[in-house]
Amino acid sequence: xxxxTKVMPSLGEAIRQSGLRDGMTISFHHHLREGDRVLNSVxxxxxxxxxxxxxxxxxxxxxxxxxxxxxxxDGTVTGIECNFMHAQIGQAISRGALERxxxxxxxxxxxxxxxxxxxxxxxxxxxxxxxxxxxxCNGKQGNAAFGSIGYAMxxxxxxxxxxxxxxxxxxxxxxxxxxxxxxxxxxVVIDSIGDPLRIMSxxxxxxxxxxxxxxxxxxxxxxGASGLLRDGFTFQTGAGGTSxxxxxxxxxxxxxxxxxxxFASGGITGLLVNLLREGLFETLLDVQCFDRxxxxxxxxxxxxxEISATRYASPAAKSSVVDHLDVVILGATEIDTDFNVNVHxxxxxxxxxxxxxxxxxxxxxxxxIIVAPIMRAxxxxxxxxxxxxxxxxxxxxxxxTQYGLACNPRRSELASRLERAGLPxxxxxxxxxxAESITGVPTRSTHKGRPIARVISRDGMLLDxxxxxxx
Amino acid sequence: xxxxxxKRARAGTLESGDVLVTIEPADALEIKLYSPxxxxxxxAIMRSVREVVESFGVTSGTISLEDxxxxxxxxxxxxxxAIRRSFEEEEGVDA
Numbered sequence: 411x412x413x414x415t416k417v418m419p420s421l422g423e424a425i426r427q428s429g430l431r432d433g434m435t436i437s438f439h440h441h442l443r444e445g446d447r448v449l450n451s452v453x454x455x456x457x458x459x460x461x462x463x464x465x466x467x468x469x470x471x472x473x474x475x476x477x478x479x480x481x482x483x484d485g486t487v488t489g490i491e492c493n494f495m496h497a498q499i500g501q502a503i504s505r506g507a508l509e510r511x512x513x514x515x516x517x518x519x520x521x522x523x524x525x526x527x528x529x530x531x532x533x534x535x536x537x538x539x540x541x542x543x544x545x546x547c548n549g550k551q552g553n554a555a556f557g558s559i560g561y562a563m564x565x566x567x568x569x570x571x572x573x574x575x576x577x578x579x580x581x582x583x584x585x586x587x588x589x590x591x592x593x594x595x596x597x598v599v600i601d602s603i604g605d606p607l608r609i610m611s612x613x614x615x616x617x618x619x620x621x622x623x624x625x626x627x628x629x630x631x632x633x634g635a636s637g638l639l640r641d642g643f644t645f646q647t648g649a650g651g652t653s654x655x656x657x658x659x660x661x662x663x664x665x666x667x668x669x670x671x672x673f674a675s676g677g678i679t680g681l682l683v684n685l686l687r688e689g690l691f692e693t694l695l696d697v698q699c700f701d702r703x704x705x706x707x708x709x710x711x712x713x714x715x716e717i718s719a720t721r722y723a724s725p726a727a728k729s730s731v732v733d734h735l736d737v738v739i740l741g742a743t744e745i746d747t748d749f750n751v752n753v754h755x756x757x758x759x760x761x762x763x764x765x766x767x768x769x770x771x772x773x774x775x776x777x778x779i780i781v782a783p784i785m786r787a788x789x790x791x792x793x794x795x796x797x798x799x800x801x802x803x804x805x806x807x808x809x810x811t812q813y814g815l816a817c818n819p820r821r822s823e824l825a826s827r828l829e830r831a832g833l834p835x836x837x838x839x840x841x842x843x844x845a846e847s848i849t850g851v852p853t854r855s856t857h858k859g860r861p862i863a864r865v866i867s868r869d870g871m872l873l874d875x876x877x878x879x880x881x
Numbered sequence: 882x883x884x885x886x887x888k889r890a891r892a893g894t895l896e897s898g899d900v901l902v903t904i905e906p907a908d909a910l911e912i913k914l915y916s917p918x919x920x921x922x923x924x925a926i927m928r929s930v931r932e933v934v935e936s937f938g939v940t941s942g943t944i945s946l947e948d949x950x951x952x953x954x955x956x957x958x959x960x961x962x963a964i965r966r967s968f969e970e971e972e973g974v975d976a
Binding site for chain 2 (some may be wrong): 757758786787788789848849850852853854855
C-alpha cells in the first residue's frame with residue numbers, strides 16, 4: 411500500500427489538514443523559552459486563515475509570546491490556558507484584554523487535566539529541533555537543540571491531531587526520538603523554530619546578591635539539619651538566583667560529608683549537571699533544560715534522563731517523580747502567615763508568573779523550602795493574606811529569610827531539628843513584624859474588579875481567582 | 882525661603898530601593914509622586930514629603946519624586962539633600 415506523506419509544505423497547509431475550526435483548542439510547549447518562534451508563527455497563520463475563537467493551551471507564555479495579544483484583539487484567540495504567564499502578557503490580561511477567564515494550571519496539573527478528560531487539545535503544535543518525515547522527534551539534536559521536550563509529551567499523547575514543527579529534517583528513522591511517529595499526524599519544516607541562545611533568560615544564574623547568598627547558605631544548612639540529607643537524597647531546585655545558590659552550598663555540604671544523592675529533578679541547569687559529573691548526584695530527571703550546559707548534557711550523558719510532564723508531576727499518573735522528592739527549593743513573591751504562597755501576581759495584583767511546578771513539587775516533597783528576602787525594595791514578603799494562592803500553605807514546610815527561618819507550625823519536629831542545629835528559628839509573625847518595622851505597614855486595596863483568571867489546583871479544584879485591575 | 886532663590890536641583894538615583902528627587906523653581910508648591918508602591922505606601926510617602934518640605938520652610942517649587950521602592954528614611958534624606966542643593970549659591974551638585 412502507499413501511504414500519504416506526513417510532511418506538509420507549509421504551516422498553513424498543516425493547519426488546514428488538521429481540520430482546525432473556530433472555537434477549538436491548540437497547544438504549545440515552551441522549552442525554547444524566550445527564543446520560541448513557533449507559537450507566534452502558528453497564531454499568525456491561524457489569523458491569516460481567518461480562524462476565530464481559538465483557545466491557546468500553552469505550558470507557559472513567555473515575554474516573546476506577547477504578540478498573542480494582537481491575536482486576542484483580532485478575535486483569533488479568545489481563550490488562554492497556561493502554567494505560567496510572563497508579566498508582559500499578564501499586564502494586559504490583568505487589565506481585561508481577554509473576555510474569558512485565563513485558566514492557570516501547574517506543570518503536573520496540565521497533563522492531569524488531559525488524562526482526566528477535563529482539558530481537550532484539538533491540535534498540538536510541537537516544536538522539535540530534530541524530526542524525521544514521520545514525526546519521530548526530539549529537542550536534543552539539530553541546530554536549535556533545546557534539550558528535554560517533556561512538557562510536549564502529554565500533548566502528543568492526548569491531542570486529536572499532532573503537528574511536529576521543525577527546522578531540521580533527519581533521515582527516517584530518527585534514533586533517540588522523545589516523541590514517536592505513532593502519535594504524529596503531520597510534520598512541517600519551517601525556517602527557524604527559534605533561537606536556542608535565548609533559552610537562558612534572566613532568572614537562571616546563581617545570585618551574587620549577598621542577602622540572597624546568605625539566605626541560600628541558611629537553606630542549605632537547614633537541609634543538612636533536616637535528617638533528609640543522606641546517601642540516596644533526592645532534590646529539586648528552581649532556576650531563580652537564590653534557589654541555584656542553595657544547590658551550590660548544598661553541593662559543598664555533600665562533598666564534605668561524602669553524601670551521594672540519587673537524583674535531582676525538574677528544570678535542569680549547568681550547576682546541576684556539574685554536580686552530576688562530580689558524582690554528587692547519580693542521575694538527573696529533566697523535564698526542561700534551562701541553559702546550554704543542560705542541553706548538551708542531556709544529549710550525551712545517559713545518566714541525564716528526559717521525563718514527560720506527566721511523569722514529572724501529574725497527580726493523575728500512577729506515580730510521579732515529585733512524589734519521590736526529599737527536598738524542593740522554591741521562590742515566592744508573597745507568603746502569608748498561613749504559609750500560602752503567591753507566585754502568580756505582584757503586590758498590585760497584576761499577573762506576572764504562575765505555578766509552573768511550584769505547587770506540584772511542594773505537594774510531593776517531604777520538605778518544601780521557600781527562600782526569599784523579607785522585603786524587596788519597600789515591599790514586605792510576608793502578608794496577612796496572599797493576593798493569589800498559588801500553593802496552599804499546608805504544602806509549605808519552611809521559609810528561609812535573611813532574618814531567620816520560619817517553620818510551618820504543622821512541622822514542629824522540623825523546628826526542633828533546626829533549633830538543635832543552632833539555626834535561628836522564629837515565628838513567621840516575627841519576620842513579618844521585622845520587615846514592617848523597616849518598610850512601614852502597607853495599605854491594601856480592597857477593591858476588586860471582575861475575575862480575569864482562575865487558578866486550578868493540581869487536583870483540578872478551584873484554588874483561587876485573580877481579579878481585574880482598574881487603574 | 883522663597884522661590885526666587887531656588888534653582889533646579891536633584892538628589893538620588895533610579896536604582897531599586899532609591900528615589901530620584903527633582904526640584905524646579907515654580908510660583909506655587911506642587912508635589913508629584915511616581916511610585917511602584919503608590920497603592921501600598923502612597924499616603925505614607927506624601928506625609929513624609931510634606932513634613933520634610935515644611936521643616937525647610939519651602940512654600941513653592943515643583944518637587945517630583947520618581948520612587949523605586951525607597952524606604953522612608955531614604956526618601957527623607959534624598960528630599961532634604963535636593964532641597965539644600967536647590968538653595969545653594971554655587972551651581973548645584975547633580976543639578
